[in-house]
Structure formats: structure tokens, C-alpha cells
Amino acid sequence: MVGNDWINSYLENMSWRIWNLARKKKQIEGEEASRSSKKRLEREKARRDAAADLSEDLSDGEKGEHINESSIHAESTRGHMPRIGSTDAIDVWANQHKDKKLYIVLISIHGLIRGENMELGRDSDTGGQVKYVVELARALGETPGVYRVDLLTRQISAPDVDWSYGEPTEMLSPRNSENLGDDMGESSGAYIVRIPFGPREKYIPKEQLWPHIQEFVDGALVHIMQMSKVLGEQVGNGQPVWPVVIHGHYADAGDSAALLSGALNVPMVFTGHSLGRDKLEQLLKQGRQTRDEIDATYKIMRRIEAEELCLDASEIVITSTRQEIDKQWGLYNGFDVIMERKLRARIKRGVSCYGREMPRMIPIPPGMEFSHIVPHDVDLDSEEANEVGSDSPDPPVWADIMRFFSNPRKPMILALARPDPKKNITTLVKAFGEHHELRNLANLTLIMGNRDVIDEMSSTNGAVLTSVLKLIDKYDLYGQVAYPKHHKQSEVPDIYRLAARTKGVFINCAYIEPFGLTLIEAAAYGLPMVATQNGGPVDIHRVLDNGILVDPHNQNDIAEALYRLVSDKQLWAKCRQNGLDNIHRFSWPEHCKNYLSRVGTLKSRHPRWQKSDDATEVSETDSPGDSLRDIHDISLNLKISLDSEKSGNMSKYGRSSTSDRRNLEDAVQKFSEAVSAGTKDESGEKAEATTGSNKWPSLRRRKHIVVIAVDSVQDADLVQIIKNIFQASNKEKSSGALGFVLSTSRAASEIHPLLTSGGIEITDFDAFICSSGSDLCYPSSNSEDMLSPAELPFMIDLDYHSQIQYRWGGEGLRKTLIRWAAEKNSESGQEAVVEDDECSSTYCISFKVKNTEAVPPVKDLRKTMRIQALRCHVLYSHDGSKLNFIPVLASRSQALRYLYIRWGVELSNMTVVVGESGDTDYEGLLGGVQKTIVLKGSFNSAPNQLHAARSYSLEDVVSFDKPGIASVDGYAPDNLKSALQQFGALEG
Template identity: 45%
Template sequence: MDNRPENKPDSAQLHLVLISLHGLIRGQNLELGRDADTGGQILYVVELLRALAADPRVGRVDLLTRRIHDSNVADDYARQDETLPDLPKAHIIRFPAGPDEYLPKEALWPYLDGFSDHAMEYLRQQSPSLIHSHYADAGYVGMRLALQLGVPLVHTGHSLGRSKRQSLLASGESERTLEKKYRLSQRIRVEEEILATASLIITSTQDEIDRQYGMYDWANAERMRVIPPGVNVSRFEPGPQPSPPISTELRRFLRAPQKPPILALSRPDERKNIAGLIHAYGQNPDLQARANLVIVAGTREDIRDMTAGPRRVLTEILLLIDRYDLYGRAAYPRHHRPEDVPDLYRWAAGLGGVFINPALTEPFGLTLIEAAACGLPILATENGGPKDIIANCQNGVLIDPLSTEEIGEKLLSMLSDKTIWQSYAKNGIAGVRRYYSWQTHVDHYLTALDELPHAVPQQQESIPTGKRITADRLLFLGARLLDPAPIPEQQEELVALLHRQRRKMAFGLVSFRPLHELLTLLKQRRMNVPDILITRGGTQIHYGASLSRDQGWSRHIGVDWQGDRVYDLLAETPGVQIVGRSGQGFYAVHGFIHDNAEFAGLAALNDQLRNNDIPGRLIALNPQEFLVVPQRASFGFAIRYVADRHDIALNHILVIGSAYADLDLLGGNILAAQVGGEKDLQQHEDIYQSQASGLPGAMEAITHYDFLSNNAAI
């Protein structure tokens, strides 16, 4: 699929929008290693922000992240807009997403629609050139923003759910535990959608494309580019560092601090395999005689106060050091500052030490190129990105992270051969400057963007005469609430309410039906045509009794729509029946499953669309019916478009649907209710569950939100 818009702006006018949601992000003094979410990805996106903003070809760069009000973290993370003082083109913009407090990334999923709505309100005023999302949670938001704005989506995965599930299952975790802990099924579904939507996937290594993205059904190598992250070579550079401040802390642990150190630097995460390294060192007396072991695993005050994962890792480190009686030979400091990191590398290099990354798998390995830039030879896991780093730089060796014997032997060999050590040190310094500087990254990045067709600026169509909504709030009902026929008294109550409040509140209906069928239903129910009709699954917007169609919406969703190809594919699909072309909507193809034995299922049909590079959204109407519509079309997107066009705040819109409504209709910053107490929809704490069915359930929701009160908290 190629869903990329056409035309290309002058690169000097590029306004790039990066999204990275979890962890603690600020422009300086990053708290790397504080927890599992504040690691290499955080450094990557902030350094990318800086490098892009420093390039004269870029006009502005925004990094969108989550706003956090929490006494346990610095006030910096509550600032709405942070402009980097040395780079006026670089901005960190923060939006709320769920509770005020700091949350782990696995807990953010229910709040992403709200974040997206806040970001959309901001970006409508900015006219960005593209969206670049980082990790699956930001990818979900990035898809919504890119489809609504009509701009390309660029995505960097950093790590992938299928790969993570595979490695954790291999380590003995149960599927049930993984699902509860990491919500991997949801993450993997989102990653597949990102692959189908994005115009460009940026990876750090070819191995990431071949082995990790190769596990995904909708991966397309033609839209992937290997652009390794950079390292700040002015900060990470070789040089004499005999006694940096951090060395004082390390000497507290070591009887012979002059010995070469084996340095490991990572978050306290099970996947980093720090325990495997300690086993390798503890089982090799010759290695212990030759070198000290230095483990820098984040920062901590009291291990007992840490979350379960880091607490478990750090406890195991202490137990293994005790088991092998490594006191005096192993250092494991409680604290280090970001400015200590390059000092650590230079200190280790000055003593003839080595750097090791023994992770079970490593998507890239930023610490490896940092160490190499400082002249420190490396040993690294053979699983993932380190293969590319060592192939490019020729500055170390790969290890099997599961073989403690091999790890010990290769460490001892490198530490014992001065000629090899010096060659690796020299090669690493030169290799990083050739392959892994941020300027090299930006050059390749902007070249890749230049190859993308960019967005045509969306023309703001004039609203048809007399059709601008002047009310300050908007009520949408799912048309299914009129099926079956409401009790007359209930319908009369609703109609009377709409009439009384017509100056304050506009009224709309949403339906999967085509327009003519919805009009027939309204006639049968003896109801007037409402102010807004959104029909055919969000593909058409009409206003008032004159049924003026919103041409701007039609043009927006029509980009890259391939209705004829969709029709032909469905016509050839076993078990599917479709009406003639004249009976289809211009932006929707309606299909029926007439033979369940022959039909392979909607998931398989969705795969066919993706495999044939047909951009589209498949919507199940019921067990026997479905629609295929453009990617940019949905009820939720259409309602947000209407809100923007008529200057209605999202929290002044109430949408009342049934369990059959598409998910993005209910959620985000729009007030929402689901009638009948049905539980088919993904549960969301912000969606009110009316216990009554039909129109009484709608009236219950209006009362719950106090929607018509001048003092309503909306």
C-alpha cells in the first residue's frame, strides 16, 4: 500500500513533528536509567530533536509528549511548552493524557485518544509537514493525527511487541502473565496498523528489518530505511580521564581499582541480562584476576521502593555478587549523573577495559556507539543491532548472551591481547564518526523525507450558505438507536428536547447506512432531518434539510482511495457477495458474507487488502455484512472534522452510540455514552454506560453529563 499524499514543499519550510509519549522527557539533564521507560529511546528522540533543529534545512521541530503533574518527578515535566534555549527551532510540547501522575507505558493505552485530540487541536494551527512517531503508543497517536491532517506518517519502532513476546516466552514467562503485564496483543495489533499506514519506517539496522519486522504480516521492506541513530561526538570523545568524579564512587567497591574494568551500563531490566554477565564473571577465576566488574544499572535510593521489575533485577544482582563472593572485585554504584556517562567510558578506556552489552536481544545499542566514540572496545549480544555496529566499525566481538562460558572466554581474550585491544579502540573512534554521528543521521533522514511525496495543504472549504452551526454544543446519536421503532412517548420527548434547545444545541445522526436509507428511516419515524448527517461509516457529511454535502471532507478522504480495486477484490473473494457498482457508495464498498464455509474471514480479507497495497478501513457491520472505506474515513474522524469546521470544542460534543459503533466514535476528549449496558466495546473509564436501552438510554446520558445546563462542567 502507498497511502502517501502528493506534492512536496520546499525543504527549508519543513515543520517536523516528533511524538514520544512515555518516560520522562525534557530538553536537558535527562534522567536516563531512572526506570524501564526512561532509557535509550528518550535520549534518541531528544538528540534527534536537537540535531534536526540545528539543521538549516528545517524550519521547526516539535516533540510532543505527555504532561505530568506529580510530586515524585520534577516540575519540568508539567511545562506545556519548553523551547530549548540554545535551539529556538526546537520545542517540547506537552499534552495531558489520563491522570496527572507519572504512569508506565503499559498503563497509557486507554488515554491515547485524549492525547491525540489535544495534539490535533494544537497541530490544526501549525500545518506540520509530517508526523514521526516513536514506539507503538506514539504510533497509534501518529496514525490518528496523520490521517486527520492528511500528512505522511514516519515511524520508528525502537522495540517490537512480537519480538518482545518471543524472547519473554523463551525466558519462561507465561502468555497470560505477558498479556496482563505488557498488553502485548493490543500493542501488536497497533504495530500491524502502523505498518499498513506509515509512508516510511525508519530502523536502526538491517537485522531489525529482516528478523524483527519480518515477523509482521503487513511489513513492507520497500517502505523501510536503515538510518542508525547518532551520537554526540563532541560529548563522547576519547581523551585522558584518569580520575573523573564517578571514579571516587567506584573505588569504594574495588580493592584494586587500577585493574581494567568490564563496564556494563543499562537499565535494571531482565532483558539486559546483567545476571548472565555476573554468572560469566563469577565462574571464571582468571577473568576475576585480570579485571574488575563495574555494573551501572540506573539510579536508586532504596531498592524496596522500586517497581517490581527493577527491584527484582537489582535484588538478583546483589544475591549473585554474594553467591560468587565478588566483594572488592565488583562495583554497583547507586547513583550516576548523565554527565558521568562519557567520563565512565573514558575512565574504562584509560585503564585498558572493555564495554559489554550482554542483552538477550538489542534493537540497536546506543551505549555501544557511545563507548566506541570514547575509544572503548566492545563486546555485544549477537541478537539484533550490534551486528551492524561491529560490522561497520570493526571494534569488538559478538557474544551469545545465553552462553556464560563464551562470554567469560571472550572477555578474557580481549583484555589479554593489547594489540587487538588497541586496534578495536582506534577503529571504534573512526567508525562512529563515519557511520554514527548525528549529522550523518540527519543527512540520511532528510534525504529519505525528500523521497516522500508530501501533503497537499488541506484547503478549508467554505461552509455552505446558512449551514454554519451557531450552537455551542452538538449532540450525535447513532442511528441504530432508532431501530426498532422507539415508543412514541420516548421519541416525542427527544423531539421536544431538540426543539427547545435548538439555539443552544445542534443535532446530528451517524449511520453505516447510505444517505437514502437513513432518510427513509427518518421519514418512517416522522422525524425532521437533523442539522448534520454522517453516513456510510463516516464517508459522507451532509448538512440540514437541503442535504448540502461537505465537499472538503469528500476530497480529504478520497486521497489514494481505490474503490474499483476494492470492488474487484471483493467480487473475486470466495463466499462474498456484492451488489452492482451503481448500488455502491462512491467512498464505500458494501459486502455480504453469503457462504461462511467458503469465506476465509474478515481478518484474512483485511490481509488481502494490505497484501495488494489497497489502503482502506474494513468495518464489520454485523456477522454477515461489512464495509470497506478509505483510511481517512471513520465516524470519529468525521465528527472531529465537523467540530473543527464549526469551531465547537470537543468537550462540547456528546456522542451516544451502541455496542456496534466503531471504537473511535466513543472516546478521546468527546463526551461519550454507550446505551443498554452492553459490554462489547473496549471498556473505557471515560465512556458512560447507560443502563437503559434505546432513546431512554440516550436521555439518561444527557442527564448524566448535565449536557444542557449553562453551568455544565463540559
């Protein structure tokens, strides 16, 4: 009776558990259906709005032609993958490009990356992407026209990983040295460059890297600046050789590449490898976890936002397949196939796109090195393949595998994949175990990474491996399945050879495979394939025609496909030969040729001052005049007065008359001559410090910079904070060792009265980051420098504008925003949001928010802009009462990087002072290598809901436990002084 009671209780509990799981799955499905419906309606509305704008300037005939041209474009991107066609054609192309000296930067920051003996399969972060980026870097380094390739990754000095991952630099030895020219310089070739960021002595998974992204960006920026200068001395005639492209791989590196691209004004390329929205959909369909639970595990919302930013910033997105474009990128707000075709058709006709931009999606399949591969000859009439070089001993890994089999002569079905649920290994084992004819005819080999103790593996991987072992036991597959614990990456070719020698088959039955590089590797060794019909294998099969595609959810489909190939010798031989005949389509030379031909079409956006005579490094012994050595170059790019935009010298959104431009140029020339004359008469540090119009180059000479970026306080508190910081640092301020920058969402026209009301001189600051980072100004006290009636004592850095103007929508964006504001006002029945003409400027469209309840949070505004292909950075400030739209790669944190790039102000020598909360760009001020002081107290405004409603938590962006962050209670001078001394800004 006791036993029956226990069984009944157990069954009852199981029934309730199953019922709850089914209920949870149904609830999740309902929520996702509602979310999908809302998203579809939003996208349809955005398309209608965009279509209305894009149709205004088209005649009826042009409107009719529009779809036809779009269809032509669509067809042009379908069909066969681009190819060179022959080895001779590759040689011709190489000779045409051999004189170029390109510098390419690749970024892949997670996992364990090294050039030799890669530990593929050690963990979920060290997989096919690691091999791909290393081989891509190596192949590009061997390509004619490419001088240097840097693969930037994370430096790891953890005790549980090999010492090689802590080496700062590793040269990738070329595979084909005969391809290298005789004129290669000392810094040429391909390198892995490891940047230290995050926990110094800890190897952490990619989900924990997000708070450290900005620290990586700052470290990478230093390396690229130094390398550009070195390459300039070698092959650039003394001028910096900037990267021709910065290429991010996966979302984390893409986020980093976007920031680096914006800081350096260099084109960005992105490869997703796998995409967050697709993974989210797959996990939701399983019904095991809610959206919040998935996000807690995978940081999926932070990843998706990074991928959306990559669409905003990238000029080209490289995919492996067409399926990735249509089925995966189509899930994103920032990409729409229909919109992309319309915009491309308009560009082709030379018709305005009204500020709308889409990245180009280019399918380029990954490459492979085939020169060392010699497939076995096959005699179809014999029981096994002929043994080429049979006198040589068998590779050791063969014995490690063969020891599992009772009959090792049978054809081998080979699977090479991590024990990850999405790889679908358990379904493969079930298919094999339940198909008795297949079991009698073949063996199964499972290469599932490397392991020592299953209990020490990650919970996910350990669960998959345990399930596989239980299935082997369930179907009594002992003697028919091999599952070795260890293998080296260098042994993988031998494993392919063993499978081919037994006339075996390679299988990849993942639920979805972004590409499937192992399928190409297997084909190169003469192995036919059985592959999933979801993802990249579809395109691979179209090119190679060397196997069968299957539904990964249907184990009978998998088993029958395997049985057909191992039982039909003629079919096996045909698939084998097709693969060998077409495999050259996936060679690295062809990949690099296609890659560089696309990259070569990108417009160079290098810094405008690169041809000037300025030096970014100024020694302490330089004379005061040295800091003005490039004043002629700089003055031509400095606007003497901010308000001249509104007083007629230049209109707000970039339209100016010829006479206005001439007046501005005359004034700038007058300023240049005056400054040049002034430098001849002045000498000594004191003279420079008292000359307002000459003061801005002093940024280069400061030992430390304090950046005041406190947003969450009233104006009176901000003025007092500034005064107290000046008081706390009076000694260093007077000596010129310490400089100051004010960073704010306010326009320059608002900064001037704010400071003067508190008795603060404009010249107390070295620079002003205004309008949320869309303007960078320097102080000027010379009345002759003023052009506007307001006579604001500022000079705007137009070089900075050239850095941030990428994809700025201008008047087209403003038109859309005015319509959006009108809709919000109509919905609320009042004037909820209105354009702020006084605070708007060339690169900032500003609005006053009179009813915060009537406007959406930042994440929804970003979505609205992205759906309409409008690329911009959206920010709320002043407790949600102000709304700024600025260029997509502009921000206050990016402005600090510009100060480093332009003037050599070391980011590590900056201390940023912030409040407990701030504008919606607050998170960007807390990361990076700069120090941060957080002022705490009741004077801080409570965070507005518009600020808090981000799609991910602040902890996914900022590491609050890093040593460079300190908190101060209040803003008393003594407390501020102690904090500044802690970070070395003041003497102890």
C-alpha cells in the same frame, strides 16, 4: 525422621513443579507451532492471490524481468549505511536547504521526558528511547531548513515525579548555536510540548496508556492546529504551515501519529524502537507464560495491532538496522520483504499495483553529539592511560565506583543497562565469575539505573537486581564488581572516560538489542566493545569494526571475548582506533541529513482548502453572512447529490467521463452563484436557520454539538431516540445554540427514507457521517441542488474525500473482495456474502452478509487484507449483516476530527450518544475529549460474535471510568435531558 520426611516432601513438590513447567512449555511450543503453520499457509495463499493479480498485465518477458529488478532493489538497500562522507559535504548540503521553513512533529508519549538531567534508567519506560527522541528533536531544530520541531509527550503532574514534567512547554537549548541562522523567528527551534491526557495526577506505565490514546490525539490536534496558524503568520505569508511529517516513536505514539496523520492529511513516519511481535516470540520461547498471560501483563496484542496500523498508515518506517527489517518487521501481516520488492519494481516501471501499498523501510542509525567529547590519549607501554588534565579533580562519580574495587588500576569492563531480564546482566556476571583469568585481569562495573530500596522496585527489575547480588556473593566477587545505587545522566560521559582511562571494554550482551546507542557512545570515548550478535550491534560493528560480537546465550563466548580484548593490548588499541576513526558515521548532522532527504521525497497531502480565505475561528458577533465567506471555495468541493454517483455523473470507483464532469462542474457553479446571491439578501440568525442550502456552515456557530451514533437498536427505536433528543433539547435547538450530527454505517440513500418515515426533517441536522465514516454530507432543501433521479437532499463534502483517500485500493481492492466473497460462498455452499451495490460508493465497498457463520471476524479480515498489502478499514454493522470496507484512516471518530479541522467545531463541545454495543468501530466513538452518553436497556441488540472477536479487550482501548462518560437507562426525554445538562449541552 521428621527432617527426612520434610526433605522428601519438598523434593517431591519440586519434581512435580518442574514436571508441570516442562509440560506447560511443551504445550505452549505445540500451540505456537500450530499457529505458525497456519500463519505460514495464510501468507503463502495471500502471496499467490496477489501474484496472480500483479501478473495479469505483464508480458512473459516482463514476468522474467520482475525478479531481476527486485534483486537489484534488494541489493541497493544492503551494504553500507548512507553517509555524507565529510564535513564539507554536510556544509554544502546545509547551504542548499537553509531557506526552507519546515515544521516537524515528533511523538513519544510514555516515560519521563525532559531536555536536561534525564532520569534514564529510573524505570523501564525511561530508557534509551527517551534520550533518542530528545536528541533527535534538538538536532533537527539545529538543522538548516527546519524552522520548528515539536516533541509531543504526556504532561505529568504527579507528586512522585519532578515538577518539570508538568510544564506545558520546554525549549530544547541548542548544542551548537553557531549553526543557527540569523533569521530564526520567535517560535523557531525545538520544543517539548506536554499534552495532558489520562489520569491527571498519576504517572502510569505505558501498558496503561492505551485507553487514553484518543484523548492524546485530540489534545495534540488542537496544539498542531494552533501552531500551524502561528507559524503561518510568521513564515507562511498568512497561510497555515502544516507539519511536513508526523513521526511516531514506539507503538503507542505510532497509533497516535496514524490518527493525527489521517485527520490532518499529513505524511506519517514511524520508528518502532522495539516491536511487540518480536517480544512475544521471545517470551513464548522461554515457556514461562502462555500467550494470554503475556497479554495480560504487557497488553501485547493491543501493541501489535497498533504496530500493524503503523504499517498501514506510514509512508516511511525508519529502522536502525537491516536486521530489524528482515527479522522483526517480517513477522507482521502488514509487511513482507518479497511483496515490497515486487511492488517497488512495479512502481519503478510505472505498472499498476492494483491498490496494494507497502511502506518504505529505511535504515538510518541514530545520531550522537560528538563535539564535546575528547578521548584520552593512550600509552600502550604504561600500566594505565595517560591522564589528560590530571591537575583537575576527578569527577565525583569516579570515587563512587572506585570504592568498590580492591585494585582500581585493573581494566574496567563496563555494562550500562537497566536491570531488565532481556538485558542479560545475570549471564554477564556468571561469565565474569566463572572465568578466573578474566577476574584476575579486570574489574566489572554494572550501572543498572537508579534505586533506593530494592523492595520498592518493580517486581521484574527487583528480581534481576536480587539475582545479580546473589551471584556476586556466590562467586565471592567482592572487591571486583561495582554496582552503585545512583548516578546522574550528566555523569554517564565521566563513567565512559573512567573505563577508557583504565583501558577497559564496554559490553552489551542483551538477548536482542534493537540498536545499541550506548555502543556508539562508548566508542566515541575510545572504548572497544563486546556486543550481542542479535540486532543492531551487527550493523554498528560493520561500520565501526571496534570489537567482538558474541552469542548472548553462551557465557563462555562472552567471557573469552572480554578476556581477548583486555589481555591483548594490540587488539585493544586497534579496536579503539577503528571506533574513533569511524564514529563520525553516527553524528547527528549526518542522521538529520539522511532523515530530511527521505522526508523530502514524501508527497505533500495538506488540506486542499488551506489557500482559501476561510477562518477557522468565528466569533459570536460575526454576522450570518460571515459563515459563508468561503462559499466559492467550498462549493467547488461539494457534490450536490450523493446519488449522482450512481446516476451517471460519476461512477462508483472514481471513473468519470469528460461530459459527466463538465455537467457536475456546471451544476456546482450554478449552486455557488445561487448561494452567493442568497447571502446578499439574507440577514439575521432566523433567515440563515430557515435556508436549507445555507445551513451547513452553521456548524461553526453552534455552542455544542450532539452526535447521534446509536447502532445497536432497530430502526424504529433509532427514530424515537432522535425524536426524544430533539424534544429534550427543544429550547437550545430552536435558538441555534445546539447542533446535531447523525453518525451511522448507513449510506445516505438509506438515511433519507429512515428519517422521513419518522417525520424528521433532513435540515434538523447540520451534518451526516455516512457509510461508517467514508462520506460526510450536509443537508440541502433546495430542489435546484438535486441532480439525481432520487433527488436526495444531501451535499457531499469532497474535501473530506481528499482527506481520507490515502492508500485507498479502489477497483483493485474491490476485485480482491469479490474473489474473497466467491470463495466464502463456495466454501459454505450458499450465497453467504454478496456485494451491496446500492450502498457502495466511491470510498465504501459494501457487502450484505446472509450467513454470519460463514464469514470471519474483523481481526481475521484485517489480517487477510494486510497480508495482501491492501490497506483498508474493515467494519461489520447491523448485527453483522452488513460489511463495509472503507479507507484505512477513515472512521466516524475521524470524521468528528475533520469537523474540528474544517469548521472549528470544538471536540470538547461534542456529546456522542451511543448504545451499549454497536458496529465494530464502536470503541472509536467512546474515546477522546468529547463527552459520551451510553443508552442502556433491553432495546440494545446483543453483541454479535463477529463484533466481540477482537484481538484485545475493549478495556485496552477505552477508559470507562473517565469523567466524560455517563450512562442513561432507556431513552426517555427527561433522562436524556439530564445527561445533556450534566455535560453542558443544555442549560440546567
